[in-house]
Amino acid sequence: MVEINSKIEPAQTNEIQSEPRSKSRQENKMQETNQVASLASVAAQTSRAINKFTPGSGFETKNVHAWFGKHHALADVSLEFPSNTVTALIGPSGCGKTTFLRTLNRMHEFIPGAAMAGQVILDGQDIYEPGTDVTKIRLKIGMVFQKPNPFPSMTIGENVLSGLRLAQLKRSNKEELMEECLTRAGLWNEVKDRLGAHGGSLSGGQQQRLCIARALAVKPEVLLMDEPCSALDPGSTLRIEETIRQLAGSIIVVIVTHNMQQAARISDYTGFFLSDGGPGQLIEVGTTNEIFSQPKDKRTEDYITGRFG
Amino acid sequence: MITSQDSLVPLTTYSGVIPEKRELTTRPRFSDKVFRAIVTSGGFTSLIILGLIALFLTLQSSTVFRQFGLHFITGFEWSQGDPESGAPAKFGIGAMLIGTLVVSMIGLMIALPISVGTALFINYYAPDWLRKPLTIMIDLMAAIPSVIYGLWGFFILMPHAVYWAKLLHKYLGFIPIFRMPSEIYERSPFIAGIVVGIMIIPIITAITREVFSQVPLDRVQAAYALGATRWTMIRAVVLPFGASGVAGGAMLGLGRAMGETVAIYLVLNLYFIPNFNILFSSGGNVASLIVSKFGESEDFELRALMAAGLVLFVVTLLVNFLSDLIVKRTARKGR
Amino acid sequence: MSTTNYLFDARPTKPWKINRQQLAINSIAFIVVLFLTPAVVAVSPLKGKLGAAVVLFTLATVMNIVISLRRQGTKTLTNSFATSLIYTATALVLLPLASLLFTVIDKGKESIRWNTFTADMRITQPDAPFTEGGALHAIVGTGIIVLIATLICVPIGILTALYLTEIKGRFEGFVRFLVQAMSGVPSIVAGLFIYTVLIVSLGLKYSGFAGALALSILMLPTVARTAEEVLKLIPNDLREAGVALGGTQWRTVAMVVVPAARSGILTAVILGIARVAGETAPLILTILGNTETRVNPANVPMAALPLYTFNLMKTGLNVAISRAWGGALILLILVLILFVTARLLGGRKRG
Known part of the structure; x- marks a missing residue:
């Protein structure tokens, strides 16, 4: 018997020997509670002095709805994003969090049949006001996408400055700006010697940081991130999370993430979205610490403890 | 369950010897063999036809090439000769080749920007409901027979084109290609070029539109998210992505333009002198030469026409090959 | 499962779509350009259809730039110009197609009679009346x-x-x-x-x-x-x-x-x-x-x-x-x- 077992991998052996079925549930339960505690502790560790929102100064949404054709995808989201903070939007897939993010800089309207209602207010101005120059809006509210997408026809340096070219902005100290943005995105040291190389020659994580640098080069007030780490390995994810934390000192970051640990690690505020078959709604929002340690809504608790999603 | 000793036994019997790889082949049945043979031979019909075209045209025109050698391609004279005075026959398609190139290039220069513009319009400017009708209309343009383009070009376009040519000559006459040896504007390479250009627009537009529609959406959105206007987005994302596809489409259009026959025959004055004054009524075209001389030529001249056809065949094949190469290379790069 | 009734008084809107006021301005601008073109052609040295086309294009581009300047501010110059060019390119494709279809139908129907489909040209000269011979x-x-x-x-x-x-x-x-x-x-x-x-x-x-x-x-x-x-x-x-x-x-x-x-x-x-x-x-x-x-x-x-x-x-x-x-x-x-x-x-x- 011993001989036989020794041919099996040790981990497997342990599992087989020490796991009567009835016990496992209890353990799972324990793990769940542990998870809440751990997320809360993570959130507590990283919590900082949190800015209070002053109306009319920063970035907020009022009763935002979104439709795709007849499908009501998102309902009645009112959220405030205080300056110099990171807000994480979490929730199961299909809950409308990405749709919400895309209404924030008017990327939503690229989908045929899309419609919206409500207001998105930046510096006291509704960005959906008729007559608004949408390109200016997108300059102020930058975006980083799920998949790294540097422009393949441009070099690394050109990629960083591509926003200036695209928006036809004039700037004299381009070299300085390039270095500043790459530094803020945590990429400068890795690419400073090969700024002339093509963007595609970088690794996935580096490409994503290049995209962040590109978004920073037009000096946005808000940076939207749509699951920026979902296509990356853990190492790259860590680097990007550091970058996000550093960015929070100067701009508003709104990040959609599937990863609750990530939300706990990097955000100051967390909003929980959920759809129960109808349009997605914002169920609860609060400081990240609160959401992960003592959520007020039962559904939030169920989600962050892993009962569903 | 797994702890049961029996189920673990197979693991212990593992001998450490890797069994030989077994070939996974199905021996096709007789009917399948026949099927495969038929289909394969069908697949190679194109090769056979292309080979036969080359073979027969070469065989028939070999005497022409033997007699004139390279002069057949570089020579500017075309005469059956005169048995009475003893003047020898002289056949050279140099002027026709140059003319073919001039007309096709004019056509391409007109068609390319218009096609790219239209493809951009369909993909990025047109409202949703307009896209499909526009695409259909452009496909329809490709289906209209060339004799109709010739008819229209001669009776409808020519009067306008002569007027435009006069303007060009008046204001830009200092440029050599707009000079006029004498004031005859009808049936010029310029007019033939416009007609051919219109005829290849649908071909280039179709390919360009297809390439542009494959531009990755995330790149387009990234550009817009950086505050791009529609045009700056196109400059930074769409055009670099589609450049080689556009080049391939242009080459394909060029190949078509070079092989065009009756439409050019109707709107171009064939003349055996190379002419670069594109507004002047004198030009050349290999395909039209064949049509125009076919009815009245005999024996040796007929063989000369076959030789001309062979040259045209080889040239268009090369252009098509190049176009294919450009498109393939792009596809491999993955952009 | 009981479905929840979602009672939101929000109506879907598309603020990015051109609104009625803008559409009115665009239409008026287009009409102005259309009427202005012959006027400019009349007083300028540009004559004929080509001249009219050039004037039309220029006026349309200028109008386009003026309107977008009003709506979006500066830096729209190249964008408006490119838009004009791309619309022109499409027009240049459709114009010959329309002309060709129109001409073929217009001129073609003249000679078509019943006998076009029942007779051939065996005993008919090409320049005989249309009532004789056919295709x-x-x-x-x-x-x-x-x-x-x-x-x-x-x-x-x-x-x-x-x-x-x-x-x-x-x-x-x-x-x-x-x-x-x-x-x-x-x-x-x-x-x-x-x-x-x-x-x-x-x-x-x-x-x-x-x-x-x-x-x-x-x-x-x-x-x-x-x-x-x-x-x-x-x-x-x-x-x-x-x-x-x-x-x-x-x-x-x-x-x-x-x-x-x-x-x-x-x-x-x-x-x-x-x-x-x-x-x-x-x-x-x-x-x-x-x-x-x-x-x-x-x-x-x-x-x-x-x-x-x-x-x-x-x-x-x-x-x-x-x-x-x-x-x-x-x-x-x-x-x-x-x-x-x-x-x-x-x-x-x-x-």
Whole structure:
């Protein structure tokens, strides 16, 4: 018997020997509670002095709805994003969090049949006001996408400055700006010697940081991130999370993430979205610490403890 | 369950010897063999036809090439000769080749920007409901027979084109290609070029539109998210992505333009002198030469026409090959 | 599960769409430009249609820039200019198409009488009144030639497509390249080739059959490539299901794959016919033309619509040219019918 077992991998052996079925549930339960505690502790560790929102100064949404054709995808989201903070939007897939993010800089309207209602207010101005120059809006509210997408026809340096070219902005100290943005995105040291190389020659994580640098080069007030780490390995994810934390000192970051640990690690505020078959709604929002340690809504608790999603 | 000793036994019997790889082949049945043979031979019909075209045209025109050698391609004279005075026959398609190139290039220069513009319009400017009708209309343009383009070009376009040519000559006459040896504007390479250009627009537009529609959406959105206007987005994302596809489409259009026959025959004055004054009524075209001389030529001249056809065949094949190469290379790069 | 009623008083809006006020401004601007153009043409040295077009383009661009400046501020200059250029490019494509369709219909209907479809030109001079003679011989000729070309080409075209999709042999890429190369063969070369083989080498006479052979060379790549596209769309499950039921590959292809692609293959055939029905150049060298109605495709010169149009046009006589326009109209209608049929079939397939 011993001989036989020794041919099996040790981990497997342990599992087989020490796991009567009835016990496992209890353990799972324990793990769940542990998870809440751990997320809360993570959130507590990283919590900082949190800015209070002053109306009319920063970035907020009022009763935002979104439709795709007849499908009501998102309902009645009112959220405030205080300056110099990171807000994480979490929730199961299909809950409308990405749709919400895309209404924030008017990327939503690229989908045929899309419609919206409500207001998105930046510096006291509704960005959906008729007559608004949408390109200016997108300059102020930058975006980083799920998949790294540097422009393949441009070099690394050109990629960083591509926003200036695209928006036809004039700037004299381009070299300085390039270095500043790459530094803020945590990429400068890795690419400073090969700024002339093509963007595609970088690794996935580096490409994503290049995209962040590109978004920073037009000096946005808000940076939207749509699951920026979902296509990356853990190492790259860590680097990007550091970058996000550093960015929070100067701009508003709104990040959609599937990863609750990530939300706990990097955000100051967390909003929980959920759809129960109808349009997605914002169920609860609060400081990240609160959401992960003592959520007020039962559904939030169920989600962050892993009962569903 | 797994702890049961029996189920673990197979693991212990593992001998450490890797069994030989077994070939996974199905021996096709007789009917399948026949099927495969038929289909394969069908697949190679194109090769056979292309080979036969080359073979027969070469065989028939070999005497022409033997007699004139390279002069057949570089020579500017075309005469059956005169048995009475003893003047020898002289056949050279140099002027026709140059003319073919001039007309096709004019056509391409007109068609390319218009096609790219239209493809951009369909993909990025047109409202949703307009896209499909526009695409259909452009496909329809490709289906209209060339004799109709010739008819229209001669009776409808020519009067306008002569007027435009006069303007060009008046204001830009200092440029050599707009000079006029004498004031005859009808049936010029310029007019033939416009007609051919219109005829290849649908071909280039179709390919360009297809390439542009494959531009990755995330790149387009990234550009817009950086505050791009529609045009700056196109400059930074769409055009670099589609450049080689556009080049391939242009080459394909060029190949078509070079092989065009009756439409050019109707709107171009064939003349055996190379002419670069594109507004002047004198030009050349290999395909039209064949049509125009076919009815009245005999024996040796007929063989000369076959030789001309062979040259045209080889040239268009090369252009098509190049176009294919450009498109393939792009596809491999993955952009 | 009970569905919750979502009671939101929000209405979907599309703030990014052009609103009524902007639309009004745009329309007014467009009308102003339209009326301003003749005025500018009248006072400026620019004359004629070309001058008007240049003025129209310039005014439209300026107006476009003014409007977008008002809406979006600076830096829209290049964008507005590019927009104007791209709209102009599209107009430049549609203008000749519209002019061509209009002219063919307008001029073509003049010469068309009932006898156009019942009589041929056997005893009629090209410049005789329209009530005499007709295009029957040409219509019959085109019908027969295209029919034979289709019969020759379709099996080969489908076999080529099957080779590319079902056998996928070592030479798949090569065969695809050959088909591509064949589609670039100039039509005159195809005609010359058939002429060389049949009439010069084999000593046969000009005939409808020779014309059909030349057309089938031109038709093959269209049929093969379109059929390949269609066969590619047939899901692989279907093939596997056929083989898993114990069918041989031959039976699977013949009884499952090809029937599933039936309407698509029909589309391919129709597109191939539309491609060659209007070809003129190869017919000049192979069927020679005839003024009598001939049904026998062998040994006798035949007439065909494109050739009929071409030859009448060459006479330079006014009445004959009117007849040529009539031929062009019939040809155009034929091509249109084929084209629309192919579209409808193809469209239904794709849903």
